[in-house]
């Protein structure tokens with residue numbers, strides 16, 4: 116699959132490396148695609164990895180993953196325009212104030228701006244764990260939600276390929292729960308002193 120990653124920072128970089136290892140082709144977007152940093156990221160990711168503008172990345176991709184700072188995102192997505200046929204993974208966490216035209220969670224806002232088949236995922240764990248989500252021999256849970264069943268199946272598959280156990284939480288109206296779960300992860304990791312070597316797991320009897 117050709118996956119366009121909007122943002123080649125921490126989240127984008129680990130997604131790109133993980134999915135390239137799993138056999139997918141990735142393109143990262145950057146405001147400076149030719150920078151030494153982005154070229155080094157492409158090289159570290161693998162021979163098929165590319166870097167381009169947001170427009171290049173959208174044109175390249177079968178599906179999109181959003182891995183950008185929230186402050187920049189509404190403007191970038193509004194400029195990108197509607198993309199009703201695209202599957203879009205929203206891995207962002209919005210810790211600041213919602214935009215004035217917000218319709219709910221960050222994921223619902225992204226769906227509103229783009230019309231894409233949005234699946235909230237990859238936001239409830241430190242991005243470095245995308246490359247190895249196994250903790251004490253147990254696969255971390257990847258909580259996902261979205262309104263399009265086929266899109267969720269594909270995103271779930273991408274999470275499984277990295278080694279996660281997928282937990283489908285329901286429709287996109289549940290994204291607020293995943294966004295709050297991310298707040299809990301950050302609070303545990305940074306504020307409560309547990310550190311970043313932690314993950315959530317749904318246990319079942």
Ligand SMILES: NC(=O)c1ccc[n+]([C@@H]2O[C@H](COP(=O)([O-])OP(=O)(O)OC[C@H]3O[C@@H](n4cnc5c(N)ncnc54)[C@H](OP(=O)(O)O)[C@@H]3O)[C@@H](O)[C@H]2O)c1
Nearest residue numbers: 122123124125126145146182183184187207208238241242
């Ligand atoms: N870090 C984690 O462990 C983690 C885990 C889960 C979710 N998240 C969430 O995922 C999102 C990304 O986090 P991150 O840690 O990957 O952030 P980051 O390392 O700061 O990367 C952010 C990316 O956004 C791009 N960007 C920033 N301003 C932009 C603008 N005005 N126009 C276009 N691109 C812009 C930057 O690209 P250029 O500068 O190259 O243009 C950069 O690659 C955040 O919402 C975060 O809360 C983070």
